[in-house]
Amino acid sequence: MKVSLMFKPFDGQMKYPDMEKRILDWWEGNGIFDKLRTQLADKPTWSFFDGPITANNAMGVHHAWGRTYKDIYCRYKAMKGYNQRWQNGFDCQGLWVEVEVEKALGFDSKRDIEEYGLEKFSLACRARVDKYAERIVQQSIRMGQWMNWYHEDGHPASYFTMDDNNIEHIWHFLSVCNEKGWLYKGHRSMPWCWRCGTSLSQHELVDSYKEQIDPSCFFRCQVEDRPNEYFLVWTTTPWTLTANTALAIQPEANYAKVRLDNDTYYLMKALVEKVMPKETELIETVPGKELIGLSFHGPMENLPVQAEVTRRTVAWDMVSEEEGTGIVHIAPGCGAEDFQLSQDIGLDIIVPIDDNGYFTNRMGWLKGKHVRDTAEDIRQDLDTRGVLFRWEDYEHRYPFCWRCKTPLVFRLADEWFIAAD
Numbered sequence: 001m002k003v004s005l006m007f008k009p010f011d012g013q014m015k016y017p018d019m020e021k022r023i024l025d026w027w028e029g030n031g032i033f034d035k036l037r038t039q040l041a042d043k044p045t046w047s048f049f050d051g052p053i054t055a056n057n058a059m060g061v062h063h064a065w066g067r068t069y070k071d072i073y074c075r076y077k078a079m080k081g082y083n084q085r086w087q088n089g090f091d092c093q094g095l096w097v098e099v100e101v102e103k104a105l106g107f108d109s110k111r112d113i114e115e116y117g118l119e120k121f122s123l124a125c126r127a128r129v130d131k132y133a134e135r136i137v138q139q140s141i142r143m144g145q146w147m148n149w150y151h152e153d154g155h156p157a158s159y160f161t162m163d164d165n166n167i168e169h170i171w172h173f174l175s176v177c178n179e180k181g182w183l184y185k186g187h188r189s190m191p192w193c194w195r196c197g198t199s200l201s202q203h204e205l206v207d208s209y210k211e212q213i214d215p216s217c218f219f220r221c222q223v224e225d226r227p228n229e230y231f232l233v234w235t236t237t238p239w240t241l242t243a244n245t246a247l248a249i250q251p252e253a254n255y256a257k258v259r260l261d262n263d264t265y266y267l268m269k270a271l272v273e274k275v276m277p278k279e280t281e282l283i284e285t286v287p288g289k290e291l292i293g294l295s296f297h298g299p300m301e302n303l304p305v306q307a308e309v310t311r312r313t314v315a316w317d318m319v320s321e322e323e324g325t326g327i328v329h330i331a332p333g334c335g336a337e338d339f340q341l342s343q344d345i346g347l348d349i350i351v352p353i354d355d356n357g358y359f360t361n362r363m364g365w366l367k368g369k370h371v372r373d374t375a376e377d378i379r380q381d382l383d384t385r386g387v388l389f390r391w392e393d394y395e396h397r398y399p400f401c402w403r404c405k406t407p408l409v410f411r412l413a414d415e416w417f418i419a420a421d
């Protein structure tokens with residue numbers, strides 16, 4: 001039996017880009033896409049609404065990947081005889097664009113933007129969107145994606161979220177929410193990026209954790225009116241000691257009263273071996289609940305903002321036996337759980353830093369310093385005042401801003417919410 005070859009032998013010299021360009025030229029030259037649209041104009045509609053790509057940069061491989069799927073579905077439905085909108089979208093607002101413009105202009109913070117001028121900055125953002133929207137259109141055409149890229153007059157046919165039309169619809173949506181009483185201003189402790197000057201939502205924290213080395217700071221707080229008697233406390237964020245207003249104790253656990261040199265310390269019994277040097281002597285075991293309601297000297301009580309704070313030890317069942325000392329430093333202005341506790345039992349709240357991470361006016365010697373570079377100053381301050389017990393490096397998982405890779409802080413902020421309950 002004789003087998004005849006249907007195809008010419010392949011010489012291995014195929015130039016795929018040339019082949020692609022030939023096909024694109026043939027589509028273009030014969031108006032294939034326009035013919036398809038004319039042919040389907042009066043057919044039933046299949047609705048595809050493009051989830052817009054952010055026009056802050058040229059397309060990446062991951063975008064091309066996603067667009068390939070979109071294109072396949074639209075072509076498949078077209079072959080099945082459905083008419084379509086064929087409209088691409090561009091996402092134009094938000095920090096994705098702003099961060100790129102800031103980088104291009106060499107800016108470091110929100111303050112730089114204000115000095116540059118908000119209108120000028122906003123125009124620069126729009127210009128970047130226009131530039132990269134056009135670039136993405138060209139890349140998409142080259143990919144072979146079928147969309148209605150241009151109107152007959154040559155203007156882009158894509159939708160842009162920065163169009164007044166779109167913005168007015170969003171305002172309308174918000175006004176409807178407001179009429180229904182769903183819009184409210186809340187006071188919450190949020191993950192905060194001081195570089196971007198904004199809070200992050202919970203879903204923005206997913207995959208944002210990385211290994212980071214922070215100080216592991218053990219410090220001591222003297223029990224009120226009991227010289228040489230201290231609560232031993234631990235933190236990995238020494239800057240939040242500025243906002244300390246309470247210490248939390250696990251009421252169900254046993255605590256050890258121990259002696260080291262001429263001082264007496266309280267810490268969770270289960271953690272004594274891990275935390276204290278060998279020569280430490282156990283004096284007695286005290287139930288956690290007996291240590292609740294005591295006044296103490298705050299680790300940074302010399303700051304003006306601390307003057308009218310009422311500090312006390314409080315019960316909290318979230319105190320863990322795993323790490324630290326079993327006595328937890330509480331700063332309701334700097335942590336979500338701490339804030340919740342303060343709301344439940346009524347604790348004073350201090351918000352030590354502003355939007356951009358600078359210590360505020362009532363922070364004494366820290367005023368105007370940046371949270372990013374105060375760890376060493378705070379270490380020295382604690383040491384000088386006899387508050388520091390031990391300071392080491394500590395590697396742990398810590399959340400970072402997904403936009404600019406800055407380590408996040410937690411900060412109490414006023415935010416607008418739409419009630420969804």
Ligand SMILES: [Zn+2]
Binds near residue numbers: 195
């Ligand atoms: Zn950021």
